[in-house]
Each structure stands twice: as C-alpha cells, then as structure tokens.
Amino acid sequence: MYTLTGVTRIYRKGRETVTALAGVDAVIADREWLAIQGPTGHGKTTLLQLLGGLDRPTAGTILLDGKNLAAMNEAELARVRAASIGFIFQTFNLIATLPAAVNVELALAPLGLDAAERHARVAQALDAVGLTNRARHLPAELSGGQQQRVAIARALVKEPTVLLADEPTGNLDETTRDDIIGLLEKLWRDRRLTLVIVTHDSTVAARAQRTGQMRDGRLLFNGTAAAASDEQP
Amino acid sequence: MSRGTEDRTLRLTYLRHELRHRWWQALATAAGLAVGVALVITVSAAASGTRAAQAQALDSLGHAASSSAAASEIGGAVATASGLAADLGTWVAVAALTASFAFAALLTLASVTRRVREFGTLKALGWSVRMVTVQVLTETAAVGIAGTLAGVAFGYAGATLVSALGPTLTVNVTALPGVSPSPSAVPGAPGHDGAVPVHFSAPVSAGIVALAVTLGILGTLLAGALGAWRAARLSPATALSQIG
Numbered sequence: 001m002y003t004l005t006g007v008t009r010i011y012r013k014g015r016e017t018v019t020a021l022a023g024v025d026a027v028i029a030d031r032e033w034l035a036i037q038g039p040t041g042h043g044k045t046t047l048l049q050l051l052g053g054l055d056r057p058t059a060g061t062i063l064l065d066g067k068n069l070a071a072m073n074e075a076e077l078a079r080v081r082a083a084s085i086g087f088i089f090q091t092f093n094l095i096a097t098l099p100a101a102v103n104v105e106l107a108l109a110p111l112g113l114d115a116a117e118r119h120a121r122v123a124q125a126l127d128a129v130g131l132t133n134r135a136r137h138l139p140a141e142l143s144g145g146q147q148q149r150v151a152i153a154r155a156l157v158k159e160p161t162v163l164l165a166d167e168p169t170g171n172l173d174e175t176t177r178d179d180i181i182g183l184l185e186k187l188w189r190d191r192r193l194t195l196v197i198v199t200h201d202s203t204v205a206a207r208a209q210r211t212g213q214m215r216d217g218r219l220l221f222n223g224t225a226a227a228a229s230d231e232q233p
Numbered sequence: 234m235s236r237g238t239e240d241r242t243l244r245l246t247y248l249r250h251e252l253r254h255r256w257w258q259a260l261a262t263a264a265g266l267a268v269g270v271a272l273v274i275t276v277s278a279a280a281s282g283t284r285a286a287q288a289q290a291l292d293s294l295g296h297a298a299s300s301s302a303a304a305s306e307i308g309g310a311v312a313t314a315s316g317l318a319a320d321l322g323t324w325v326a327v328a329a330l331t332a333s334f335a336f337a338a339l340l341t342l343a344s345v346t347r348r349v350r351e352f353g354t355l356k357a358l359g360w361s362v363r364m365v366t367v368q369v370l371t372e373t374a375a376v377g378i379a380g381t382l383a384g385v386a387f388g389y390a391g392a393t394l395v396s397a398l399g400p401t402l403t404v405n406v407t408a409l410p411g412v413s414p415s416p417s418a419v420p421g422a423p424g425h426d427g428a429v430p431v432h433f434s435a436p437v438s439a440g441i442v443a444l445a446v447t448l449g450i451l452g453t454l455l456a457g458a459l460g461a462w463r464a465a466r467l468s469p470a471t472a473l474s475q476i477g
Binding site: 049052054055074075078079080081082083085087089093095096097098099102105106107108109110111112115118154158 | 360
C-alpha cells in the first residue's frame with residue numbers, strides 16, 4: 001500500500017524553479033488499479049517516478065508498505081525497485097542490441113538467482129505474454145505491440161507487488177492498445193498486483209477501478225485533493 | 234553457484250551482444266588504441282636500434298681516430314644527431330599514445346552518452362550504480378585489452394619491418410698521413426683505410442612492451458571509468474528523460 005503525504009517536487013534550473021508536484025496526498029491500496037490522467041506538464045510522470053523510487057521528493061513522505069521511499073538513499077531505492085516494482089514505459093525502453101529473452105533476464109540480474117531459475121522465470125514470463133516463439137528476436141524484429149509485451153514480461157518476471165505504467169499504450173494503434181490493456185488487466189487480476197497507469201487515453205482509464213486527475217501538481221479524486229482512502233475499492 | 238558468478242554470466246551475455254551489434258564502434262576504439270601501442274613499440278625499438286648503431290659507430294671511430302680529441306669531436310657530433318633522432322622518436326611515441334587514448338576516451342564517452350537512456354532503464358529495473366559501472370567498465374576493458382594486444386602484435390611486426398628495411402651504415406675511415414697501420418690492424422684501426430659496417434636493427438624490449446600494455450589497458454580503463462561515472466551519477470529519472 002502506498003501512503004503519500006504532502007509530496008512536493010520542485011525542480012531548479014538556474015534561478016528558475018518549477019513545481020511539478022505541489023503537496024500530493026493519496027492512499028493507493030494493495031491490489032488497486034488506479035489510472036492517473038491530466039494534461040501534459042501537470043506532474044503525472046513525476047508522480048509515477050516518485051512512486052517507483054526513480055526520484056525523491058523535495059518534501060513529503062511516500063510510504064510503500066510502511067517504508068518511506070523519500071528517506072532512502074539510491075542503493076536502498078535500487079533494492080526496492082529490484083524486488084518490488086515493475087515499470088512499463090511508453091517507448092518500451094528495450095535494449096536494442098539484446099534479444100527479447102535477455103532483455104527480460106536483465107530484470108533478474110540484481111536478485112542473485114542462479115542461471116537455471118533465471119531462464120525458467122524468463123520462459124514463464126514470455127509465455128505469460130504470448131511471446132515464447134519470439135525469445136531470440138531483437139526488438140527491431142518485433143512489432144510495437146510485441147515490444148510492449150516483452151516490456152511487460154520484463155516488468156513482471158521478478159514477481160513485483162507494484163506495476164507502474166507510463167502511457168503504456170501511447171505508441172500503439174487501437175487494436176493493439178486493447179490487446180495490451182486486456183493483458184495488463186489479466187495479469188493484474190491473476191498476480192494480485194497494485195497497478196498505477198498514467199494515461200491520456202480515456203478508454204484505458206475507464207478500465208481502471210479508480211481514476212485520479214493531476215492538475216497543477218495536485219492529485220484530485222472526484223474534483224478534490226483528499227487522500228480518499230475511503231474511496232478505495 | 235555464487236551470485237557473483239551468476240551476475241558475471243549475464244554480464245558476459247550482455248557484453249557479447251553489445252560487441253556483436255556495435256562492432257564498428259568497438260573496432261574503431263580498439264584500432265585507435267592498437268595504432269598508439271604499435272607506434273610506441275615500433276618507435277621505441279627504432280630509437281633503441283639508433284642508439285645501438287651509434288654506439289657501434291663510435292666504437293669504430295674510437296679505433297680509427299688518431300687522437301682522442303678527434304675521436305671525441307666526431308663521436309660528439311654523431312651522438313648529438315643520434316640523440317636528436319631518439320628524442321624525436323620518444324615525442325612521436327608519446328604523442329601517438331596520447332592521441333590514441335584521447336580517441337578511445339572520446340569514443341567511450343560518446344557511446345555512454347548515447348546509451349544514457351539504456352542505463353536509466355537498467356536502474357529502473359533495480360540495477361545499482363555499482364552494477365551499471367561494472368558493466369560499462371567490462372565493455373571498455375574488453376575493447377581496450379583487444380586493442381592493446383593487437384597493438385603489441387602490430388608493434389612487433391613494425392619493429393621487424395624496420396629491422397628488415399633498415400640500412401646497413403658504413404663508417405669509412407681514411408688513414409692519416411704519417412700513421413702506419415700495425416700488422417694486425419683491422420679496417421678502421423689507426424692508420425688503416427677501410428669501411429666498418431654498422432648494422433641497424435630495431436630490437437623490441439620487454440620493458441617497452443610491458444609499459445605500452447600497461448598504459449594501453451590503464452588508459453582504456455580510465456576512459457571507461459570516466460564514462461561509467463557519467464552514466465552512474467545520473468538519477469534514473471533524469472537518465473530516462475534523455476532523448477535517444
């Protein structure tokens with residue numbers, strides 16, 4: 001479960017300051033599917049990065065299962081990301097020189113598993129996204145939808161509790177978008193994940209259990225900035 | 234099997250694919266280093282050969298000159314010319330090595346800069362700063378070692394070529410009037426006309442090879458460390474926001 005209190009992120013560029021998040025309060029329950037919408041530049045991606053421990057807030061606390069991500073150093077955050085958090089990006093972010101299976105396997109490198117277990121988990125993850133026969137293909141040899149499936153396999157291969165997706169269907173056509181969202185929904189249910197999706201697409205947001213709106217660095221539920229723990233499904 | 238060993242297996246798989254798909258860049262870096270190392274070995278061998286030839290010539294002149302003052306004057310002139318050539322060779326070698334390291338460092342940094350987003354992705358997957366650093370250093374070291382070893386081979390070949398093509402110098406000695414050669418005198422001995430052949434060869438010294446190898450590998454690792462430091466110091470969020 002995430003508990004965010006007064007989360008603020010201010011970027012400084014020379015004399016200029018940009019307030020990306022202005023005191024976000026929110027509770028995201030375990031196994032919840034939350035969609036975050038809002039105009040470009042209002043803090044959606046910043047919030048997702050803070051939830052994932054990719055960045056630290058200027059002020060406020062972010063508790064993930066009781067541990068404050070805001071107070072952790074980079075090494076501690078790396079361990080949390082390695083064990084508990086899976087990421088999916090709009091541009092897939094697969095490593096172009098590596099076959100699909102190796103791309104997926106990279107997510108297991110920090111966990112210290114032996115090779116046999118790594119390979120078994122990779123095979124299982126690729127099977128779960130329907131790409132067993134594409135294991136040796138390079139990203140450039142795959143369609144956009146297939147690349148996003150590999151990215152999903154990479155995010156889930158370590159069996160995280162949280163899956164964070166930043167515009168996961170932003171680069172896909174409608175049919176592929178529906179396939180990917182259907183797959184994410186299935187994995188969310190089967191694996192009892194906490195799923196947070198940032199999206200501009202109302203069709204995607206409509207599939208989530210709850211939708212928040214980012215406006216001027218604040219996260220609003222039903223038009224208010226309440227943490228809304230009582231709104232959880 | 235230990236965690237370290239397992240990490241290494243995956244790391245080497247990563248390295249193998251990287252080198253296979255970015256071979257042109259690895260080749261350019263390795264070639265740059267190889268040229269630097271080869272030049273150091275060849276030029277040092279040639280300088281060493283020049284010094285040996287000088288010593289041989291001085292020895293002949295010492296025998297041939299009728300007075301120690303003349304021998305000293307002639308020897309000094311030869312030594313100066315030879316010293317200048319050797320110094321020039323040393324500077325050429327240093328310049329070549331510096332240029333090749335700068336070339337390797339620039340290519341390494343350019344590669345890391347292009348791959349910032351990739352390293353950001355690795356960090357998002359939970360790779361630590363240490364893991365990313367070691368990966369970059371492993372890749373750089375592999376290219377550096379290959380380039381350095383190729384440079385040693387080319388350096389030996391260059392020195393062999395210089396020895397084969399190097400001229401055999403001749404020190405001509407004319408007997409001074411009034412000086413009679415002794416019955417046992419050899420050509421070039423006091424009072425005895427003659428030509429003393431001075432063979433030029435470029436011997437490769439183990440010390441120079443060791444120095445070139447050390448500098449080649451250390452230089453590459455330094456460039457890799459610089460690249461790794463640049464890659465590792467970026468926050469994952471910043472790295473992921475890079476275009477490319």
